[in-house]
Amino acid sequence: MSKLKGIYTDIVKIRRMVFAELAGLALKDAECEEFDKIPYRIIDTEEATYRSSIFKERAIVAARVRMGLGMDYETNQEHKLLSEGIRDFLNNDNQLTEPLVNVIRFACEKCPTNAHFVTNNCRKCLAHPCSIVCPVDAVSIEEHAAVIDQEKCINCGKCKEACPYEAIVNYERPCAAACGVDAIESDDYNRARINQNKCVSCGQCIIACPFGAIADKSMIYQLLKSINRGEDVRAIIAPSFVGQFGPLVSAEKIVAALKKLGMKEVREVSLGADFASLHEAELFAEDVPEQQSYIGTSCCPSWTYIADKHVPETRENISDSSSPMIFAAQSVKENNQDSKVVFIGPCVSKKLEALSEKVKDEVDFVITFEELAAIFVAADIELTKVEAEEEISDASYYGRAYANAGGVAEAIRQNLKEKYEIDPPITKADGLADCKKTLTKAKAGVLEGHLIEGMACEGGCVGGPGTLLATNRGAKNVSKFAEQSPYKFAFENDKLNDRD
Amino acid sequence: MVKVKICAGSHCSLVGALNILETLEELQEEYPDQIQIEKVECLDKCEDIKKAPVVKVDDELITSAQNQIVISKVMERIK
Numbered sequence: 001m002s003k004l005k006g007i008y009t010d011i012v013k014i015r016r017m018v019f020a021e022l023a024g025l026a027l028k029d030a031e032c033e034e035f036d037k038i039p040y041r042i043i044d045t046e047e048a049t050y051r052s053s054i055f056k057e058r059a060i061v062a063a064r065v066r067m068g069l070g071m072d073y074e075t076n077q078e079h080k081l082l083s084e085g086i087r088d089f090l091n092n093d094n095q096l097t098e099p100l101v102n103v104i105r106f107a108c109e110k111c112p113t114n115a116h117f118v119t120n121n122c123r124k125c126l127a128h129p130c131s132i133v134c135p136v137d138a139v140s141i142e143e144h145a146a147v148i149d150q151e152k153c154i155n156c157g158k159c160k161e162a163c164p165y166e167a168i169v170n171y172e173r174p175c176a177a178a179c180g181v182d183a184i185e186s187d188d189y190n191r192a193r194i195n196q197n198k199c200v201s202c203g204q205c206i207i208a209c210p211f212g213a214i215a216d217k218s219m220i221y222q223l224l225k226s227i228n229r230g231e232d233v234r235a236i237i238a239p240s241f242v243g244q245f246g247p248l249v250s251a252e253k254i255v256a257a258l259k260k261l262g263m264k265e266v267r268e269v270s271l272g273a274d275f276a277s278l279h280e281a282e283l284f285a286e287d288v289p290e291q292q293s294y295i296g297t298s299c300c301p302s303w304t305y306i307a308d309k310h311v312p313e314t315r316e317n318i319s320d321s322s323s324p325m326i327f328a329a330q331s332v333k334e335n336n337q338d339s340k341v342v343f344i345g346p347c348v349s350k351k352l353e354a355l356s357e358k359v360k361d362e363v364d365f366v367i368t369f370e371e372l373a374a375i376f377v378a379a380d381i382e383l384t385k386v387e388a389e390e391e392i393s394d395a396s397y398y399g400r401a402y403a404n405a406g407g408v409a410e411a412i413r414q415n416l417k418e419k420y421e422i423d424p425p426i427t428k429a430d431g432l433a434d435c436k437k438t439l440t441k442a443k444a445g446v447l448e449g450h451l452i453e454g455m456a457c458e459g460g461c462v463g464g465p466g467t468l469l470a471t472n473r474g475a476k477n478v479s480k481f482a483e484q485s486p487y488k489f490a491f492e493n494d495k496l497n498d499r500d
Numbered sequence: 501m502v503k504v505k506i507c508a509g510s511h512c513s514l515v516g517a518l519n520i521l522e523t524l525e526e527l528q529e530e531y532p533d534q535i536q537i538e539k540v541e542c543l544d545k546c547e548d549i550k551k552a553p554v555v556k557v558d559d560e561l562i563t564s565a566q567n568q569i570v571i572s573k574v575m576e577r578i579k
């Protein structure tokens with residue numbers, strides 16, 4: 001997990017301020033010219049604070065504004081006013097354009113790629129184990145200290161381990177280190193570039209870049225415009241939502257606040273998780289091991305993209321069950337055909353899932369908790385003072401626990417035990433790199449008969465890039481909320497009967 | 501005993517109050533008898549979001565609060 005996850009930095013601040021500005025303009029139905037002012041409102045100092053110049057700082061904010069609206073950011077080779085581009089885009093009623101996750105090239109500071117360096121902790125000791133253990137003879141002892149010949153070094157890390165003074169560091173590009181599927185390469189200028197053939201849109205690099213050079217796109221504007229037009233918008237909110245908006249804001253208050261914002265209805269995605277865990281148990285019981293030697297869960301889109309792009313041989317073993325998001329959206333739309341559904345969650349890649357053929361009629365917008373928090377501020381909805389009205393009780397304990405790593409497999413296992421008397425071996429993949437490794441194992445045939453849970457974000461959905469809370473805090477809140485559920489198991493949830 | 505009131509309202513939470521709270525709670529584990537933390541509703545100081553987060557250390561009001569500032573004010577009073 002990136003070291004920056006869960007820490008509030010100026011990067012986080014600027015990102016959230018941009019969201020709040022966009023939300024404010026959408027709510028006001030402001031003219032396009034107003035967008036030109038955002039970079040000046042956010043960077044309102046006399047001199048540069050973060051970068052070489054204030055003009056660059058503003059250009060980066062402008063890039064974030066464009067991406068916040070769902071557009072590509074402009075390169076610096078073409079002259080165009082922010083508002084002009086925006087007008088064309090919004091007039092065509094555009095949503096979000098791919099690719100979803102992008103490096104803002106002129107914001108990238110070209111961090112050195114993976115390399116071992118000797119720091120001034122080096123005492124040029126007599127033993128100098130560093131040079132002795134190096135298998136390629138890259139470490140020499142020079143006048144003042146050990147020196148690593150970067151041409152020879154193969155980054156095996158042996159010298160780093162051997163040094164008694166911790167004098168050798170492994171310097172990694174933070175974005176590339178966070179990307180467990182090695183999608184981050186360098187362009188001709190040595191800036192980071194995302195290889196879209198490998199990227200699974202998980203968003204981890206957004207959190208990891210210490211220069212705030214990577215961002216995803218959003219649908220904040222489109223969502224709020226839809227509400228403004230008086231459309232029937234209904235929200236489904238992912239299980240990791242509890243506590244994300246502060247310790248005084250209960251689940252019920254969040255629901256009430258969403259209604260205040262204009263949502264006609266708010267449902268827990270955990271209800272969809274109950275559907276999904278029952279469905280996946282059924283698929284497992286029917287197919288494993290005769291038709292399929294193992295089954296992977298389907299709820300994390302990045303995990304399924306890893307199968308698509310990196311280990312395609314395993315793709316057909318990833319269950320084709322709809323995700324909890326889709327089940328929850330369907331259960332809303334069944335009774336309200338003309339409604340629009342917004343999925344609110346911790347997830348970046350759900351934005352992409354929602355654009356796919358299979359899903360685009362079910363889910364109209366996807367926004368993150370972080371984006372929603374900025375919307376509440378723009379709409380001047382004070383969450384601590386909202387009156388909670390109705391209780392929220394759509395899902396079982398195990399449905400709500402979907403948000404924590406291990407929760408999905410556990411929910412499916414409970415259903416398998418109860419309904420089919422099967423207790424399968426379980427493998428849990430936690431984090432991008434682990435997902436890829438696990439799928440590679442599955443392809444090699446060592447996970448026969450397994451139920452495999454894949455979560456691209458470490459810790460599960462509570463570790464998603466769109467959360468506001470540190471992962472462990474989010475996880476505690478989820479468990480506590482799950483305990484309060486009226487049902488223990490998915491098969492006890494009588495809300496599911498409303499459907500079939 | 502230092503009494504810290506930390507605003508957990510919408511504005512303050514968006515711009516870092518949750519992080520300050522986390523740091524404070526960790527500090528409290530080290531000085532359990534000397535720090536009292538109270539999370540409070542919006543203190544109505546946030547018309548301009550630049551004033552958020554808002555924290556009160558005893559009677560001292562801190563606007564645009566940051567981790568380091570809050571922690572050092574608390575530590576000053578403990579010592």
Ligand code: SF4
Binds near residue numbers: 109111209211212
């Ligand atoms: S971490 Fe950020 S600044 Fe550094 S190379 Fe990656 S994108 Fe560029």
Ligand code: SF4
Binds near residue numbers: 184
């Ligand atoms: S896979 Fe994730 S971490 Fe890697 S480039 Fe894509 S969004 Fe970034």
Ligand code: FES
Binds near residue numbers: 507511513541544545
């Ligand atoms: S939200 Fe903290 S003062 Fe209003």
